[in-house]
Amino acid sequence: MVRKWKIIWSFMLILLIGLGIYSNVSEDETKASEKQVITIADGGWDSMQVHNYIAAFIIENGYDYPVTFINGSSIATFTGLRTGEIDVYMELWYNNMEKPYLEAVAAGEVVQLSTNLVTDDQGFYVPTYVIEGDPENGIEPMAPDLVTVDDLKKYPELFQDPEDPSKGVIIGAPSGTVIHDVLERKVKTYGLSESYNYFTPGSAGAVTASIARAFMNYEPWVGYQWSPTWAMAKYDMTLLEEPPFDEAIYNENFGTEFPENPALIAANVSFPERAPEIAEFLSNYETSSVITGEALLYMEENDATPKEAALWFLENYEEIWTEWLPEDIAEKVKAALAL
Template sequence: MKSIKTLLGGSLLALSLLAQQAPAADKATPIHFGDITWESGSLITEVLRLIVEKGYGYPTDTLPGSTVSLEAALAKNDIQVIGEEWAGRSPAWVKAQAEGKVFGLGDIVKNATEGWWVPEYVVKGDPERGIKAMAPELKSVDDLPKYKDVFRDPEQPDHGRFLNSPSGWTSEIVNSQKLKAYKLTDSYTNFRTGSGAALDAEVTSAVRRGQPVLFYYWSPTPLLGRFKLIKLDEPPFDAEAWKTLADASNPNPRPTRSMPAQLTIGVSQPFKAQYPDLVGFFEKVDIPIDLLNKTLAGMSEKHLEPKAVAETFLREQPQVWKPWVPAEVADKVSKAL
């Protein structure tokens, strides 16, 4: 009997400690989502927020920041959710994940990709538009030095121009390191756009005018849903070389293509403990990439707000999102729309 009481006492103590570590979900305090600035991240964030608010009854809001600052905020629980996290990319994320401060939930968009791109007409021409091939042998990043005049930088005419991500994005650090690793710094300028929208506008303008342009981009995005593009070959992925690209302070970056993409929903440790119902939902999110690219293309072309597109997505694609949540949650969302 004494041993049973001791066992029960220990169990009650353990349960008490767990209760202290994982407080009950609060329906008065908003869940802070990172205010992601690129199109797919913005749309996915609004889809998640609508389901969380209308289906589960939790209030939400968004807080702005760059990729780097949002990941730091997530580790401190200053925000609780990043709707589209390219998990394992930045040293900050890797460190926080190893310490159990952040978690990547689900595999939300399969077959996502990123790399360096050129319009298809640069390599193959476009007879319908009267455009001749400008770099017919361009296949790989290794071929870029001999085509620097094709991608001439108007501000530095003896160099080509590479359109990088905006400063503050993890990919901007990686691309800057890749320029060094591929020995392109003597032949190409590292041009950083001011925002994701500015990068999109720069590329879109060049494509519509039939001009050559070399740029970093990724999918899911509206751009890849609108234009015919060619992704340049890069060396096979090497995990150790990748570490030298992700570290902006590394003076000797080594060449490799980017880490295979896994898009997750980033959450903080307190959020994971406090909202098991939302964790279960986030782990099931799965958006077909072709549908997402098409949706993003329409959002961009019609200049629609992400929240409005998210509402339309939930109304028109119930077969996609209803399997993510319990039936009663799905019903609440549908009625709210």
């Protein structure tokens, strides 16, 4: 009878193995297979995409989580962050998204994990040769008295709109971004709409392409820029002065300089509990405008993708990103980079 039950149990064990119910898969492999995909917002601009790929490489190779990106405008992707369709936002510009961000935090939908970087130099720029000329290349100053945004009223003919020669043109930000509406309001607040058209470019790439073209031909150009961008890292640009920042005035009509603008790393409120080790990693994630600008310049000068720029960062700034991680995770990431 005992022998009979041994035979039965042996048969059942073989059957379980055959069905995959009993497995020799390791505990780590089982846990990895159970890890849910982490979704990261992709707002479409280069610096955000570089940080997305840096984070994704570390998450996939250091923590064994799969990662995917969800594309869309700033508003659309932030809505996804609030609802949980998106887990992480790697570059959420606070001042550009202040109202919806604070609403989401107050509603218990979104949490801040870290401050990725901070910029205090966004605004209306012109190439420095427009003001100072470029003696080495025989370029005379085109607008020597151009110091402030208000001074643009003296030079609409210099920045002539090819589509409407009766006015100048100020290059703004792509539609679908919060900063687009801010800039459009600024142009009206400063009384520039009487002599300038506000142009909405199709993409951030179109803006930097127009800057590159202007520098190649020493042409006048005026428009919105910020750091980090590869154009700001490469070209000599001058920020036009605006009235000193005043919160009340700025909130009323944006009629002052921009305040200091942090780029936050934010997550859906459920994310830290679902993936605490990734939330911990992202809470340590911190770069700078200068470093990010260098990665973007690498993209431009080497015709590289954001993914390739992320790998360049990981290979060249090991002393920075290893500080974000436990030693064993950092070693796994290093091993993946060496492949």
